[in-house]
Amino acid sequence: MEPLLEVKNLSTHFFTDDGLIKAVDRISYDIYEGETVGLVGESGCGKSVSALSLLRLVPNPPGKIVDGEIFFEGRDLIKLTEDEMCQVRGNKMAMIFQEPMNTLNPVRTIGWQISEPMEIHRGMSREEGLKKSVQLLTDVKIPEPAARVNAYPHLFSGGMRQRAVIAMGLGCNPRLIIADEPTTALDVTTQAQLLELMKNLTRDYKTALLIITHNLGIVARYADRINVMYAGRIIEKGTAKDIFKNTRHPYTERLMASVPRLDYDTKKKLVPIEGQPPDFLNIPSGCSFHPRCVYAFDRCRVETPELITIFEKHEAACWRNVK
Amino acid sequence: MLNNSNQNLVEVRDLKMHFPITTGWMFKKTSGYVKAVDGISFQIARGEILGLVGESGCGKTTTGRVLLQLEQPTSGHIFFEGEDITGMKEKPLRALRKKMQMIFQDPYGSLNPRMTAGEIIGEPLQIHGMIDSKSEYKEKVKDLMVTVGLSPAMMERYPHEFSGGQRQRIGVARALSVRPALIVCDEPVSALDVSIQAQIINLLEDLQEKFNIAYLFIAHDLAVVKHISNRIAVMYMGEIVEIATRADLYRNPLHPYTRSLLSAIPVPDPEIEAQREHMILEGEVPSPFNPPSGCKFHPRCPIADSPHCREEKPVLVEMEGGNHWVACHLD
Numbered sequence: 071m072e073p074l075l076e077v078k079n080l081s082t083h084f085f086t087d088d089g090l091i092k093a094v095d096r097i098s099y100d101i102y103e104g105e106t107v108g109l110v111g112e113s114g115c116g117k118s119v120s121a122l123s124l125l126r127l128v129p130n131p132p133g134k135i136v137d138g139e140i141f142f143e144g145r146d147l148i149k150l151t152e153d154e155m156c157q158v159r160g161n162k163m164a165m166i167f168q169e170p171m172n173t174l175n176p177v178r179t180i181g182w183q184i185s186e187p188m189e190i191h192r193g194m195s196r197e198e199g200l201k202k203s204v205q206l207l208t209d210v211k212i213p214e215p216a217a218r219v220n221a222y223p224h225l226f227s228g229g230m231r232q233r234a235v236i237a238m239g240l241g242c243n244p245r246l247i248i249a250d251e252p253t254t255a256l257d258v259t260t261q262a263q264l265l266e267l268m269k270n271l272t273r274d275y276k277t278a279l280l281i282i283t284h285n286l287g288i289v290a291r292y293a294d295r296i297n298v299m300y301a302g303r304i305i306e307k308g309t310a311k312d313i314f315k316n317t318r319h320p321y322t323e324r325l326m327a328s329v330p331r332l333d334y335d336t337k338k339k340l341v342p343i344e345g346q347p348p349d350f351l352n353i354p355s356g357c358s359f360h361p362r363c364v365y366a367f368d369r370c371r372v373e374t375p376e377l378i379t380i381f382e383k384h385e386a387a388c389w390r391n392v393k
Numbered sequence: 394m395l396n397n398s399n400q401n402l403v404e405v406r407d408l409k410m411h412f413p414i415t416t417g418w419m420f421k422k423t424s425g426y427v428k429a430v431d432g433i434s435f436q437i438a439r440g441e442i443l444g445l446v447g448e449s450g451c452g453k454t455t456t457g458r459v460l461l462q463l464e465q466p467t468s469g470h471i472f473f474e475g476e477d478i479t480g481m482k483e484k485p486l487r488a489l490r491k492k493m494q495m496i497f498q499d500p501y502g503s504l505n506p507r508m509t510a511g512e513i514i515g516e517p518l519q520i521h522g523m524i525d526s527k528s529e530y531k532e533k534v535k536d537l538m539v540t541v542g543l544s545p546a547m548m549e550r551y552p553h554e555f556s557g558g559q560r561q562r563i564g565v566a567r568a569l570s571v572r573p574a575l576i577v578c579d580e581p582v583s584a585l586d587v588s589i590q591a592q593i594i595n596l597l598e599d600l601q602e603k604f605n606i607a608y609l610f611i612a613h614d615l616a617v618v619k620h621i622s623n624r625i626a627v628m629y630m631g632e633i634v635e636i637a638t639r640a641d642l643y644r645n646p647l648h649p650y651t652r653s654l655l656s657a658i659p660v661p662d663p664e665i666e667a668q669r670e671h672m673i674l675e676g677e678v679p680s681p682f683n684p685p686s687g688c689k690f691h692p693r694c695p696i697a698d699s700p701h702c703r704e705e706k707p708v709l710v711e712m713e714g715g716n717h718w719v720a721c722h723l724d
Contacts, residue, residue, distance in 0.1 A: 112586045213676075229677055257448040258613060259674045262657035266673050284587055287616075287659030291666040310663040326661055328591035330620030332643065333660050339598075340620070342591035346556055 072144070073100035074245055074278050075124070080138035082116075082123045085131065091350040093119040095302040096138070098377075101246065106272065106279040108289030108310070110325075111299035112347055117282045120299070121248050124280075125165060126155050143245065161191040164239035168251040170231035174223040180207075180234050181219035188241045206237035210267060229260035236268060243275060250282045265292060286329060290314060295383075298322050301348040301358035304377065308384035318386035320363045357389065365390055401472070402574055402607050403437040403460065408469035410455050414682065427681045429455040431631035432469070434709075439574065440605040444622030444639070446615050446654065448678055452631040453611045457577040460609060461493055462486055474574070491521045494568035498580035500560035504552040511548035514538065514566045521571055537566040541596060558589035565596060569604070577609045582617060594621060615658050619643060624716075627651045630681065630689040633709065637717040647712065647719040649694050650674075688722065696723055 082094040093116045101107045111117045122128045123135050126147065140147040147158065159165075164187075167173045175183055184206055185199025194202065200219060207215035210233040223231055232252065239247050249268065253261035269292055272279045281293060289296050290310060297307040298319065306319040317323045327341040345362040348354065357375050360366040369389050377385040378392060410430040415421040430452045437443045445453045458464045460471060462478060470479050478489060494517075497503035504513055515524075515534045524530045535545040541562040552560055561581065568576050578597065582590040598621060601608060612618050618625055619639055626636040627650065635648040646652045656672040676693045679685055685692050691702040699722065707720040 112588060227677055257678075258615070258657045259448060259653060260677065262659075262671070262673055263675075266671070285659070286587075286661035287666075290661045290663045291659040314661065314663055325587060328588050329661060330591075330594065330616045331660060331662075332616045332619060332655065332658050333662070333665060334620075337620075340591040340595055342595060343588035344592075346558070347586060347588065 071102060073141075074103045074105075074143065075101040075280075076139075076141040077120075077124070078139045078141070080120065080123060080140060081136050082119050082128055082133060083136050084133045089351050092302050092353070093133070093350065094123060097297075097299070097302075097304045099297050099304060099307060101278050101280060103245070104272070104276050104278055105295065106269070106281065106293050108293030108296040109280060109282045109299060110284065110286060110289055110296060112284055112325075114347060114350070115299045116302040117299050118250055121165070121250050121280070121282055124248060125159055125163060126150075127159075127165075157191070160187040160239075160244075161242045162244055163246045163248065164242070164244040166232075166235050166239050166247060166249040166252045168254055170228060170235050170255070171223070173235050174231060176223055179220050179222055180226070184219075184234065184238045184241055187238065191242045202241065203237070206240060207234070209240065209271060210234070210237045212237075228256055229264065232256065232260075232264055233267070236264070236271070240271060240275060240277075244277060246278045246280065247272065248280045248282070251284070252281070253288075254283070254285075261288075286326060298325075301353055302350070303358070303387065305359070305388070306386040307377070308380075308386075312381075312384040316380075316384065318380050318384070318391055319359075319388050320365050320390070321359045322386075324362075324364075357387075400438055401436045402439045402441075402474060403609075404434075404472040405436070405456075405460065406434050406470045406472070408433050408456070408459060408471065409467045410452070410459050410464060411467045425682060428631050428684065429681070430459065430466070433628075433631075433633045435626055435633065435636060437575065437607050437609060440601070440607055441624065442601060442608045442610055442622045444618035444625040445609060445611045445628060446613060446618050446625060447628035449613065450678060450681065451628045453628050454579055456628070457495070457579050457609055457611050461490075461495060461577055488521075491517075491523075491571045492573050493575040493577070494571065494573040496561075496564050496568050496576060496578045496581045498584055500557050500564060500584060501552075503564055504560055506552050509549050509551055510538070510543070510555070510563050513552070513563055514570055517567060517570045523571065533570070537570055540569065540600070541566040542592075556589075557585055558592055561585060561593050562596065565593070565600070569600060569606075572604065573606060575607045575609070577611070579611045580613070581610075583612060583614065590617070597621065615654055627654065630678065630684055632689065632720065633718075634690065634721070635717075635719045636709070637719075641717050645717070647717070648690075648721050649696050649723075650690050653695070688720075699723075 084091040184203040360370040411426040413423040691697040709718040
């Protein structure tokens with residue numbers, strides 16, 4: 071089966087006054103139809119920039135996709151003209167951002183905003199669009215959708231706003247939804263509601279979902295496959311089970327040991343990752359994780375490891391796997 | 394039990410904090426109250442870590458602020474080392490503040506950008522007159538920096554030169570400087586990166602062991618709270634709905650709200666997650682301007698069905714085995 075999305079050697083760089091920032095550095099991954107894929111990493115690892123690159127929304131200047139291919143439904147998105155790209159955004163590929171307040175236009179009604187992409191891409195009239203919006207608001211479980219469709223965003227709570235944004239994303243029935251930290255700004259109970267909702271809706275609509283998050287628990291619960299990013303690169307990828315049960319990159323391993331877990335009963339000390347997250351202007355030589363890695367040896371300091379297949383689709387970029 | 398024994402460092406009794414809602418611009422009228430904290434009672438023993446969890450707006454931060462007397466409560470009493478500190482005058486209160494400190498959520502907003510790290514850490518020492526000479530001051534600040542894992546060479550640097558985790562360490566050193574008996578930690582790690590969170594959590598644990606400090610540890614992440622606390626109180630709309638030891642609360646959560654909070658936190662293990670029962674709460678926290686009647690949780694409660702829940706407010710009742718209190722009509 072052909073993947074729905076295939077990212078090959080994608081590099082997005084930022085040309086700043088302070089120097090070159092390789093925010094996304096030769097990453098490759100794919101997403102199949104109806105699948106949920108997680109992209110995990112700490113803030114500043116390049117995960118959001120990689121998502122913006124998919125939609126070609128990286129602010130230019132200073133950012134630029136300098137290399138790579140993004141095959142989506144068989145076409146390379148990088149080669150499309152801006153007009154053709156507009157046909158993809160919000161239509162075949164939709165994005166849900168972290169900040170629901172900044173995603174919504176404060177001077178337009180919720181209905182107007184949900185209806186807009188359908189009017190553009192599906193040629194609906196305003197009336198049809200609003201009717202469909204009520205249906206979508208029902209799908210995302212907003213109470214009294216018929217009344218709420220005419221409300222403005224400030225009347226919605228944070229959780230409801232994010233529901234409205236999800237409704238907006240679903241409007242054109244996209245093949246892929248990219249959710250960038252969709253629940254980080256929300257309470258844990260709202261977070262659980264929304265993730266459950268997204269899981270059910272993507273299943274019903276047969277949409278693929280790319281969840282970008284720093285929360286390992288979320289990907290463990292929802293993702294089929296996981297890519298772990300560090301300093302602009304994917305350093306481990308595999309099925310959720312591979313990543314959690316047969317971890318092969320020290321960063322992934324340490325990240326897991328550093329989060330407190332609800333299911334650990336005894337008072338067990340956390341094992342933090344020592345040192346600081348990498349500075350993009352000053353990426354360490356060799357493996358960028360080596361200054362924080364407890365296993366680092368000479369080769370790690372000079373040579374950058376590439377992803378190596380461990381078993382079937384499980385890959386990791388660590389010299390410890392090459393012996 | 395009016396005269397408190399020494400074993401409880403803090404005792405909070407029926408604490409209420411109601412904020413008036415005013416309407417009108419020139420002639421302000423009070424049209425109602427937001428009951429941010431509505432009759433809560435708890436104790437913190439010396440050297441104990443009490444976790445306080447709940448959704449945003451449930452009153453947990455207000456509880457911390459009132460506890461430190463940064464806010465005058467509407468009613469109720471706070472006893473610190475057996476002494477009623479509610480309504481205490483400025484001067485004795487200031488002396489008392491030496492014994493209770495706070496660590497804030499935002500490592501950026503809580504440090505004065507125009508003071509060096511050394512000045513920030515040493516300021517409480519000066520205010521409380523705990524140093525006699527300049528050399529002693531420097532020595533103490535250096536010691537504190539080493540204690541929290543900062544290099545004393547960074548003493549002359551300004552906050553913007555530090556990373557988020559390091560800034561939080563400065564905040565910890567500042568709170569620690571006066572050797573308090575109690576530190577209120579208000580979401581101390583939620584603004585930090587995952588890998589840095591663990592560093593700060595471990596630091597707070599080490600300091601607690603070393604100096605036998607009690608913490609009121611406020612956070613919305615139950616996994617973090619469970620990791621660090623001895624006992625945990627769960628708040629919902631200004632009230633404590635369940636309070637128990639950490640093991641009890643996790644193994645045997647009795648309040649439906651606690652159960653749904655626990656189930657909302659995903660465990661980083663796909664196999665466990667596949668088997669776990671997910672109890673997803675419906676709806677959102679009701680408006681605090683107009684709280685529901687009876688049990689405030691009843692509109693969202695998955696098991697409430699009796700008119701009892703809608704009409705009568707449940708009170709905290711001690712469960713069998715002791716030390717586990719829950720406010721729910723159902724059993």
